[in-house]
Amino acid sequence: MSKTRIRSPVNRKAEEIEKAVAAHAAHFLARATDTYSISVETLVPRIRAAVEKYLLRDNPAASPTDVNEFVDKLQADDLCLIVACEQGNEKAWTDLVARFGTTVRSAARSVSSNEEGAEDLAQSIWAELHGLRIRDDGKPASKLAYYSGRGSLAGWLRAVVGQLAVDQHRKQSRLVQTEDDADFDRLQQDDQSWSGNAARLNPELEVSDKRASADLKTALAASIGHLSDEDRLLVKLYYFDGLKLHEAGAVLGVHEATASRRLTRIHADLRLNVQESLKKEHGWTRPETERAFSDIALHLEADIEPMLMGDKMVKNESEMTG
């Protein structure tokens, strides 16, 4: 008695996608200027991986038409070059270094403090791309395997440089922290800087102001946490990462003016949330919160001026010295 194998809808869908990818891979390869003699069979797994990562994750019921549209938007030249490099094609490696060597060096310089550091970082990137470790199948574990072809290869290389630079910087920071406590002391001083000048003269007032500023700071941090993701990202980019308004807007994909309007609205929302939080958790009245805002802001303003003056003096000195 013969058994008929019944396929589940999931399997049927996967097969449809597989067929669509295989059918469109040849078309994809035909779009490339230089295929580096890679075959359609070599390309299919890479395209399927990209489809699963980006298309099917948010849209599991995607049709073959959606798959075709997605594959049509992939960067054919860049993906063929990377796949050929993975295959160990020397010509492809030569082309990769020739075309993107400048991009990698430029990205390394932008995240490094000096030329030597930039050169070291660029060399590390090429090493990472070649693959320092060996996978189970005997091939080098290269970062090239993570390029999907959805974005530009130049942008992807810049992102890889950025990742490596941040990771290296964090490792160094951890080492510095264990050896030196000076920064921790400075942090303690920063906490004190939230309390007013009057508090330094009167111990009782000092305790009271310290507590008030700590409450305000906690409430403000919590309020930022309650903002929407986009608003929170804008606040972090502008106030925490020190980006300019047009740069923060560019990250969010909005105009500088739009980012500015959003910040104004966020200020009002945060103030309202902080007042509500202080009233609810610490029993502050509205006049008390208003006074705390103005006192701390006044004190912060007084603290910033010497910092700005110091920056100016350092700048003038550096200009004079040459």
Place this chain on the structure above:
Amino acid sequence: MKTTNENEMDLLLRALGRDAAARSATGSVQQSSHEIGEHLDADELNCYAEGIVTVAERLRYTKHLADCDRCRSIVAGLVPAMPRQREAVKLETGWSWREKLAALFAPSVLRFAVPALALTAIIGIAIVVLRRPQQTDFVAQNQQQTPGVSTRGETQPTITSNAPQSAASPGQQPLAGSKEKNASSEEKPSTVQSPVVAPKTRTGTVTTDRAADGLVRPADSSVAQSQPTFAAEPTEAAAPPPPAPAALDANKAVEARKQDNEADLQKRRDDAFSRSRTENEVARAGPAKGGPSRNNSNNLGGYASVMSRSADKDEKAAGNAAETRKVSGRLFHREGSVWVDSAYDSGRATVNVKRGSEQFRALIADEPALRSVAEQLGGEVIVVWKGTAYRIR
């Protein structure tokens, strides 16, 4: 107050940001993976920076980036390197009408568009202003082409300047009207009469002048009557003399001559009009000579000069056709080839006297005044003398 609140919040956030940056620099704050989720890989970070993510991906990545300092710093480093690419992606996604309108009136667009529009308007106004005097000069050129007419018109200045309008046929009237419009557009009322009042005045002037010179004939009055606009105000001088009820043969001859004269007059007008057109074209093609003078009423356009010349010819013809003479204190007017005494009533019986006959010699011997009449007026003469009408042949 609102600005103060914003400034306070701005200062507080900056202070909070400085604290967070200091903590991040010392590595005192380590974000756990379960708090922020898995880091975005280089491919995802690149896609976000290039703006080629779906809405769902964007929400997911934004949520992670808002909490993850590491990934956020990488994206912040990527975005300034590819602003144009992001703009291109934004255009591909398609804007709403509100965004398109905002982009149209954006300061960056208006900064160039407003000066460009102003410049275009200035150029347009300049072209209009510069073209207007050229057109005026063109009209003045036409007026220069009448030196001969002005000298001719010195003997009869009123007729010369006004004759074209009064003598113009109905078919030519619109052209004359357009010329009047051109003249009025020059805004020189002292030189050119206003188009509303001018026709009546001109007609009156012409007929009066002709009557004063004794040159008015029925042919002129018929021309004036055929133009309702110009003949609206008849004058005494322009009125034709009443036709004589007697002498039917003489009247028939006069009528036949009238028709011949009118046909001849119309033909000459047509010729004059065609000549004037040719002269105008020549005047347009060639430069003006002799210096234009808009204030000189004698210096009219080529068309006017030609028409005035034709008017002179008409007047000559009219002078031949209708003459009045005074001999021996008696007024004679010519009807065809017959000089008729003004005291003679048509239908009255006449005494026929043949020149050179015995009767004629006896008559002039008795009445020497009749002799001078017969000598001064050649041809057939009808004269009333002492209650008797004599027809001298």
